[in-house]
Amino acid sequence: MSIIDCHVHLNCYPGVGHNRSVERVKKLLEVMNKNGINYSLILSSYKSDAYRPSAAEIIEITKKYENNLGVVAGFTIDNHGEEDLNNYKKWLKDGVIKGIKLYCGYEHYYPYDKGYQRVYDMCVEYDAPVMIHTGDTFSNTAKIRFSHPLTVDDIAVDNPDLKIVMCHLGNPWMVDCQEVIYKNKNVYADISGLFIGDFTQSVKSYYVNKIKELLSYIGDPHRILYGTDWPISDIESYIKFVQSLNLDQRESDLLMFGNAKKIFRL
Numbered sequence: 001m002s003i004i005d006c007h008v009h010l011n012c013y014p015g016v017g018h019n020r021s022v023e024r025v026k027k028l029l030e031v032m033n034k035n036g037i038n039y040s041l042i043l044s045s046y047k048s049d050a051y052r053p054s055a056a057e058i059i060e061i062t063k064k065y066e067n068n069l070g071v072v073a074g075f076t077i078d079n080h081g082e083e084d085l086n087n088y089k090k091w092l093k094d095g096v097i098k099g100i101k102l103y104c105g106y107e108h109y110y111p112y113d114k115g116y117q118r119v120y121d122m123c124v125e126y127d128a129p130v131m132i133h134t135g136d137t138f139s140n141t142a143k144i145r146f147s148h149p150l151t152v153d154d155i156a157v158d159n160p161d162l163k164i165v166m167c168h169l170g171n172p173w174m175v176d177c178q179e180v181i182y183k184n185k186n187v188y189a190d191i192s193g194l195f196i197g198d199f200t201q202s203v204k205s206y207y208v209n210k211i212k213e214l215l216s217y218i219g220d221p222h223r224i225l226y227g228t229d230w231p232i233s234d235i236e237s238y239i240k241f242v243q244s245l246n247l248d249q250r251e252s253d254l255l256m257f258g259n260a261k262k263i264f265r266l
């Protein structure tokens with residue numbers, strides 16, 4: 001596998017083209033093909049509506065592309081219930097989904113809220129990671145104290161067998177994120193969603209420096225995963241961005257596919 005993007009969405013925002021999920025998938029495959037991406041994990045949202053397909057819908061739509069697309073199911077305390085949890089458990093067991101994503105911040109609960117414990121337990125049972133939104137949000141009703149990366153330390157300590165992927169490196173609290181990763185061997189992070197669309201030279205150098213600093217502090221290239229947050233972020237600019245990190249071949253292979261392959265058992 002050459003590149004695995006561990007973080008994309010099928011959400012359509014009003015005013016954005018390709019506003020049907022099936023067309024969205026075709027668009028995604030087209031962009032992946034153009035940029036040498038072999039596999040993407042599609043994360044279902046914190047709720048399902050006309051703009052946000054549910055995990056079940058995404059599974060249905062992507063079934064015929066299983067060699068190139070995988071699904072991570074979104075879970076929230078407020079919008080998901082018993083039936084969803086039962087489905088998720090079955091899908092984890094059968095490998096139909098590769099992990100579960102939480103939307104702390106978008107919903108107003110800390111990662112250590114007991115309402116999430118069943119998700120952690122089933123992820124441990126089936127050796128699948130939980131992905132947790134950390135840092136800035138794409139919504140003005142979100143409350144960011146719930147998405148601060150330091151709050152992940154509690155569940156990392158209390159669930160030592162749980163693999164945790166912090167999304168977006170806790171941006172802008174990357175120093176907190178790097179300490180949580182460094183301290184807890186079961187914590188990883190993806191580099192998705194650092195900027196919307198394309199990005200300017202100054203923004204690029206800002207994040208290049210931050211990521212280099214984070215990698216040196218952690219001192220372990222096995223902990224960071226490539227992801228974009230497409231369609232919010234642009235896939236082509238993300239590839240260019242990663243190239244400007246000037247990683248050696250081994251580090252680059254781990255970031256671009258090796259770590260994701262292992263963590264999500266792809």
Ligand SMILES: [Zn+2]
Nearest residue numbers: 007009193229
């Ligand atoms: Zn995302």
